[in-house]
Amino acid sequence: MTTATLDVSARNTASFWEALAWARGGEVVRRPGFAATSWSGLSRIVVLRPELSPDDRAELERLLAAAEGAVRVQDVYRTLDLSDLGYESRSLPLMVRDPAPLPTPSVEITRVATAADLAVAExxxxxxxxxxERPGLLLPGPLLERPDxxxxxxxxxGEAAGACFVVDDGVAGLYWMTTSPAHRSRGVGRALMYAVLDRPAPVVLTxxxxxxxxxxxxxFRTVGDAAWWGDEPVA
Incomplete structure (x- = not known):
């Protein structure tokens, strides 16, 4: 595990939540030590440095105190402690894969290009x-405008059997990779992964x-365990 790898993962996760907040008309706050987003009563905060400055810690606590609804804070460095604020944490493995040759996907994989496609993926x-989430809110239409x-x-x-969300900011971060219940154990997830990994950049995921x-x-290899502080299941 290297700090550089953790930095890359943290920045990509921040980009993921910022893209969603932007598309939903939410708020985005960027500090040296963390990125915070909020919309519709949901708050997502990603720690961007191993240690927060006193000013960043104070601003983080202010945002948490003002948050309405569900809160989640991700810390890949595992140096943040929010237990004194009443939050609990869980750990999930942080994984990375460097570019390498792959087989051709066994099922058809398409990239979303229209609002109708986006609704299917959602x-x-x-x-x-x-x-x-209610339909139309998880993947808002403005996401189609973002090149990342x-x-x-x-x-x-002939049926939509799986979907995933990728943010590519020089490193590709994989989010919300899933298969519909009716199509599980049929190679759909592996086929999606082959398509995601078919790029010259490393891929990171939790x-x-x-x-x-x-x-x-x-x-993929595990490079650490990310701490997730919050009050709802991790998706």
Whole structure:
């Protein structure tokens, strides 16, 4: 594990939440030590440095105190302690894979290019997790305007079977990778991953327990454990 790898992951995660906040008309705050976003009563904060300055810590606490609704704070460095503010943490493995040759996906993979495509991907993601969002809010239309955002759909037997969200800011970060319940254990997730990994940049992700074996079989290695502070399940 290197600090540089953690820095890259933290910045990419911040870019992910900032893209969503921008598309939803939310607020974005960038400080030297963290990035904060909020919309519709949801707050997401990503720590960007191993140690926060006193000013950043004070501003972080102010934002947490003012937050309405669900809060999540991600710290890949595991140096932040929010227990004194009443938050609890969980750990999820942070994984990275360097570029390498891959097989061709076994099912059709398409990239979202229209509002109709975006609605299909959103439905699959909501079904797959499920994510507590109403249709039209999880993946707002303005995301189509962002060159750093890449949403993929996997098709099986003519049906949308899987989807994922990628933010590429020089390193590709994978988010919300899921398969519809009716299409699980049919190679859809692996096919999606082949498409995501078919790029010259390293790919980073935070793995769930269920997803970790797939990622390891694709050459991902664990570089640390990210601490997630908050009051809702991690999606």
């Amino acid at each position: 439905r699959v993601i909501i079904e797959g997790f499920p994510v507590p 955002v890449d949403v993929l759909i996997a098709w099986r037997d 793995a769930s327990k269920a997803g970790r074996p797939l990622y390891e079989s694709l050459g």
